[in-house]
Amino acid sequence: MSFTIRYDDNNQELVMAGAMSPRAADELGELRTMFEKATTQVSGTLYLNVKRLVRLNNIAFHELARFVAKACHDKPDLKISVVTSSVVGWSARKFAKLAHISPNISVEQYDKDFYPGQGVLEDGGFIPILRTQTKLTWRHEREILPRHGMRPGLAVADICCGIGDFAALLAKEFTPSRLVAIDHAKPSLAYARKVAADFGIKGIEYVYGDASSLLVDDNQFDFVTCRHSLQVFDKPELILKELFRICKPGGRVYITNEKNSHCLGEPRGESIQWTYNEVAKVWAHFKMDIELGPKSRRYMADTGFDDIRMESFMVTNLDGDPQDFADVIQAWENVYAGQMAVERGDSPEFIARFRQGFQDHIFAALHPKGYAGWPIWVASGRKPA
Amino acid sequence: MTVTTGNTPFAPLLEIALGTDTFAANWDHCDRIATYVARMVSHNRTDSLLYANLFSSALNELLETAFRAHNGGGEISCTVSRSGPVDRIELTIPCNDKITSFYANAINDLSAADVADRYVAALLAEGELDPRIGLLELAVDYKAKLALTPMGQDKLRLVADLTLEDTY
Structure with a gap:
């Protein structure tokens, strides 16, 4: 026993x-x-x-x-x-x-209380935009991952894998010896399995699980990824503790997170800035920290990781088709202004101004001389051997 | 290779056999065997970890039942085979008349209309735990189909068909 x-x-x-x-x-x-x-x-x-x-x-x-x-x-x-x-x-x-x-x-x-924003973010309508987001970030991360220890042949776990597209890209690019992708949203996992089957991707174990309380044994994986997820939990340190636990000694945990108030664009920079400052407050209302990105180093150090590596990258409207960037921002507006602000009880005047910043961000992204950015922080740490 | 039981082909996945006395020497063998077998047979289920946890819990109850109700000597074996969503566990257990009677009565009782109530009553009853409790749990909570096949005078085969992915 x-x-x-x-x-x-x-x-x-x-x-x-x-x-x-x-x-x-x-x-x-x-x-x-x-x-x-x-x-x-x-x-x-x-x-x-x-x-x-x-x-x-x-x-x-x-x-x-x-x-x-x-x-x-x-x-x-x-x-x-x-x-x-x-x-x-x-x-x-x-x-x-x-x-x-x-x-x-x-x-x-227990689970429902632990994921305060889950209802909103697991809405099936958000799935297409998650795919577009991964498409935009992957062109950066495929270059970044090897700097954080990713290489072929590792046993990899992708925790909070969402719709599983990042895991599929990992499988293709880095051919892990084992790849387990875990998420707490059954609709997302069903989608992930379907996509994997449709594209003939084999060998990814898509598993239902609670990131704060994984059924996985200790010391199982060489490389553990958890992207854009610590920021949606009100107790990110519990998740990191679990990532640490399932990582092999000497292995690495890789996380990405945002600081949404640093989203930017020109023209109409002032309106954009105001809206994203408000985004941070809306998320905080729902006990999520969309500003977590730069705090990653502290979280990793406090969990016990060493050899912590950190960098940031900016997804911009110049990464491929600007319409992809615009589609992501439109989806954010729909969720943040259309659902979360409404649920918070914001006034119509506030919501109108809130929406305007997203529209200005889209304007900047699609403007022939415009520039629009979405910054992301990457951090990885080694579990001491 | 496939084995056929009734009209349904079951493909064998794994078999573990060990001396009954060795098995009965340590209670932890139930948990260890259940955990090992579950890991081995769950990897290609839709959700391998969830499946392994359910499968090992069910198998552990069967093994604990066998641990308490078996005859000494001989060999105890656990075979798992698969037909689509159904996993079949077959425990071959050395027995005598008394043990055979225990299993036969227990399996017979599972077809009672109030089996779910009986299970809850047994779980919450005062005093010693009903030794049939594991079989009741499999029939009620895991919706397992249980059957008994005599194998001569000194062995019986306990068969449990589990469809865990649809049940949970």
Whole structure:
């Protein structure tokens, strides 16, 4: 058996993780002690966090159910909220049985709360624009990646792979020995698998997973990528910790992020600047940090990486067809002004001005003498050997 | 090579066999074998990690059942074969009359109309855990089709057909 149990008094949360498959109930003495302590101390709701519990045999479940039943009997006002993860397929169904014990027990999936912007960004309509974005960034990144340690034959994981197009490009350009692409959006993965099948790309394992709590074992990959994703989580340090964990000692983790307030364009630079400053505020309202790019070095150092390499590049309207750049900005306007600002409750006057900056950015991109840019920061670090 | 069971061809994927006494010497063998087999057979499923986690959980329950209900001596084997979305686990278990009776009754009970209620009741019951619990879980939560094939006087074969990608 390999599991951990800890009680976080501040959050009234009992966290169970790992594989819990005892031969006999009396092997769960530590759990019983911890559970009794928690139920004694807690007032209101006790949270049972099982989202990283990957195995729980019936012996352990039976014993846990006994603890729960006793707690509900001894403390009738106690509420117990079991927090599962959709990534562990059996978990929600199994723990739902606990709700038979008492109406004070609820079972919920954690994942949705963790991804505050997910609803907006996973909208199927955003998929085409993600492809265009990757097309624009790839012409830079294919040159940048080798400077960060990418080379043929590595075991690679692309975490938060989205629609999987970056993974497909990696497979083609760098022929990894293994390539696992993980995302938390089933529609995106379905799209990724379809695209891979349509184009005859084989060997990419597209996997449903929670980036903050991956089912992947420790020290599995030589190179781990996570692009444009730390910025959409409210706890990026948790993701980095997971990337660090699954990376082999001596391997590297590669991340890209933006600082949207540094998007620029001419003509109409002032309007563009105002709108992108506001973009940062809208994202912050939804607990996402679209300004994270330059903070990457600090995040990587704090996680424990060494040999941190960092650079930035600018996607511009001069990278191929300016209409591609314009299409990306139009999609941003639709989401940021059309959905997020509306959801935040902004006034029509604000939204009109907000939209104007995007339109001016598009104007700059398509103007025969114009220049429009979207800066991106790349950082990579080595997991100490 | 393909083996045919009924009308459905199943392609063999993997077989593990070990002395029953060796198997029964360490409870952790259940978890280790389940984890290993699941990894081996899941790599080309649509979602390999999710599938492996589900498969190993199901197989672990079968192995734990066998760990508790088997006869000494001989060999215990675990075979996995595949027919499209269905993965078939076959456990060959040394048995005597009492053990055969245990499995036969347990499998028979799975066809009861209230099997889901029985499973929940067993999970939440006071006292000792019902030794059939793993089979109940497979039938109810994993929607496995379970069957028993006697193999002479001293062996039986427990067959579980799992369709995990459609179920979850």
